[in-house]
Amino acid sequence: MYTTGKHLLDVQNVSMRYANDKLALNDVSLSVCPGEFVTILGSNGSGKSTLLRCIARLQQPSAGTIHFGDHDLTKLQGQQLRRARHGLAMIFQHANLVRRRTVIANVAAGALGYHQTIWTALGALPRTELIKSYDYLDEVGLTHLAQQRAGTLSGGQAQRVAISRALAQRPRIILADEPVASLDPQAAEDVMGLLRRLATEDGIAVLCVLHQPELAERYSDRIVGMRGGQMIFDITAKQMGSHDVAGLYMSQAA
Amino acid sequence: MTSGASSTALGHPVAASPIILIRRIFIGLVLLAIFGQALWMTDARPGELISGIHGMLDILGRSIPPAFSEFPTVLQPALETIDIAIVGTACGVVLAIPLAILAAANVTPAKPLYYGARAVIALTRAVPDLVWALLFVTAVGLGPFPGVLAQSVHSIGMLGRLFAEVIEDMDMGPVDALRLTGANRAQVFTHAVIPGVLPSLLGIGFYRLDDNLRNSLVLGFVGAGGLGFQLLTAMNLFQYKTVSLLLIVTFVLVMLMERLSAALRRRVA
Numbered sequence: 001m002y003t004t005g006k007h008l009l010d011v012q013n014v015s016m017r018y019a020n021d022k023l024a025l026n027d028v029s030l031s032v033c034p035g036e037f038v039t040i041l042g043s044n045g046s047g048k049s050t051l052l053r054c055i056a057r058l059q060q061p062s063a064g065t066i067h068f069g070d071h072d073l074t075k076l077q078g079q080q081l082r083r084a085r086h087g088l089a090m091i092f093q094h095a096n097l098v099r100r101r102t103v104i105a106n107v108a109a110g111a112l113g114y115h116q117t118i119w120t121a122l123g124a125l126p127r128t129e130l131i132k133s134y135d136y137l138d139e140v141g142l143t144h145l146a147q148q149r150a151g152t153l154s155g156g157q158a159q160r161v162a163i164s165r166a167l168a169q170r171p172r173i174i175l176a177d178e179p180v181a182s183l184d185p186q187a188a189e190d191v192m193g194l195l196r197r198l199a200t201e202d203g204i205a206v207l208c209v210l211h212q213p214e215l216a217e218r219y220s221d222r223i224v225g226m227r228g229g230q231m232i233f234d235i236t237a238k239q240m241g242s243h244d245v246a247g248l249y250m251s252q253a254a
Numbered sequence: 255m256t257s258g259a260s261s262t263a264l265g266h267p268v269a270a271s272p273i274i275l276i277r278r279i280f281i282g283l284v285l286l287a288i289f290g291q292a293l294w295m296t297d298a299r300p301g302e303l304i305s306g307i308h309g310m311l312d313i314l315g316r317s318i319p320p321a322f323s324e325f326p327t328v329l330q331p332a333l334e335t336i337d338i339a340i341v342g343t344a345c346g347v348v349l350a351i352p353l354a355i356l357a358a359a360n361v362t363p364a365k366p367l368y369y370g371a372r373a374v375i376a377l378t379r380a381v382p383d384l385v386w387a388l389l390f391v392t393a394v395g396l397g398p399f400p401g402v403l404a405q406s407v408h409s410i411g412m413l414g415r416l417f418a419e420v421i422e423d424m425d426m427g428p429v430d431a432l433r434l435t436g437a438n439r440a441q442v443f444t445h446a447v448i449p450g451v452l453p454s455l456l457g458i459g460f461y462r463l464d465d466n467l468r469n470s471l472v473l474g475f476v477g478a479g480g481l482g483f484q485l486l487t488a489m490n491l492f493q494y495k496t497v498s499l500l501l502i503v504t505f506v507l508v509m510l511m512e513r514l515s516a517a518l519r520r521r522v523a
């Protein structure tokens with residue numbers, strides 16, 4: 001169904017059952033290739049955010065495997081998990097920047113995982129990373145804000161800085177959990193365009209949870225539909241018109 | 255639906271029903287009774303205050319004019335009072351921060367440490383600084399040092415609790431985001447937790463400095479140095495003109511510290 005070649009991320013038969021016995025994910029399988037932009041669509045409670053959180057190991061799936069590069073993320077702990085996470089960046093609905101630090105310090109903090117020294121543990125940032133961070137800020141077009149406090153940014157700017165921080169992590173995939181949900185339409189286009197460019201030009205895979213089918217169609221290579229914890233379609237963006245996308249959002253409670 | 259016509263959209267009663275009225279009168283009577291027994295228990299006799307007022311006026315008369323000529327000799331104890339507050343607060347802050355981290359439910363490394371830290375905070379706070387001062391005076395003798403120790407220990411309790419609350423209320427978004435980049439525990443702490451809470455902690459610290467300055471005056475009364483000790487000595491020797499000078503200096507110091515503390519808090523906010 002999807003492009004052949006070596007998968008970067010390979011989710012196989014993942015299920016997630018909460019303590020209250022609710023089945024949030026039911027046997028979900030999904031693969032992402034390098035440089036591919038995949039969007040997950042679905043209504044609230046469809047399990048799409050849970051899937052992303054399981055991949056980032058913010059939650060431990062109750063069954064299945066999640067291969068990223070050479071590792072099965074579900075089997076890793078502690079130091080190994082931290083190292084495996086280097087290649088896997090995540091952005092959220094909110095930028096989650098440290099508001100009182102400068103923009104450039106926020107970006108450079110994304111690379112801390114590569115520099116586990118006494119000095120960084122005491123709050124210092126490596127000079128080399130601060131210098132490189134200007135390049136990452138340049139990628140999102142915000143070098144002129146480098147010395148401003150992150151708390152002074154607009155929502156769209158903050159989200160672009162968050163992407164810049166993700167780049168400092170030098171990721172092979174960016175997981176984006178509703179990255180434009182709290183942005184105005186223009187800022188949303190900017191952020192989606194930026195993610196698209198990172199996928200096309202830098203070969204960074206993007207796995208993005210969205211609520212807007214229209215944005216998904218324009219920016220993604222592939223679109224995955226989820227409903228009630230199950231994957232109900234996995235199509236290319238071009239096939240989008242022929243699918244019943246509205247069905248994703250029909251009430252299941254009725 | 256059930257609140258019906260007597261309620262507005264927000265549920266406030268428009269007209270009180272007889273039951274509500276009777277309840278209010280009852281509550282009023284109970285409060286009055288509590289206040290009455292409190293007056294009785296505290297042996298309140300306003301008559302004696304009025305008949306004894308000439309004694310107070312006599313002392314007031316004897317304390318005017320203040321002995322301004324002694325001003326230079328007051329400077330050293332005044333500085334001592336300020337310094338007790340500064341060292342006491344600084345030590346309190348430094349000791350309270352690690353304790354607060356252990357006592358904040360969201361970042362504490364282990365449950366036993368959480369309960370241990372909570373216990374230390376409760377104990378140091380429950381015992382008044384005056385009692386700590388008495389204890390330390392017997393241990394290290396008269397002077398400013400027992401005052402510093404008393405303020406440090408009491409501040410640990412006061413600050414530790416407030417600091418822990420700040421840490422518990424902190425925005426965890428940046429913390430989780432940094433943890434996900436592969437940063438280790440110490441890095442997440444210094445790069446996300448500390449910058450997130452430091453302004454609030456400093457603000458509380460400066461507020462404590464203001465409190466400690468006023469408290470350090472009282473500590474002088476049990477021999478822990480500073481203006482309070484001078485005040486006690488002058489009163490024991492019936493030097494009321496010196497007493498009034500000391501009170502003026504105290505008043506100015508407290509006012510200045512209040513202003514300084516407020517200004518510093520604004521700066522870090």
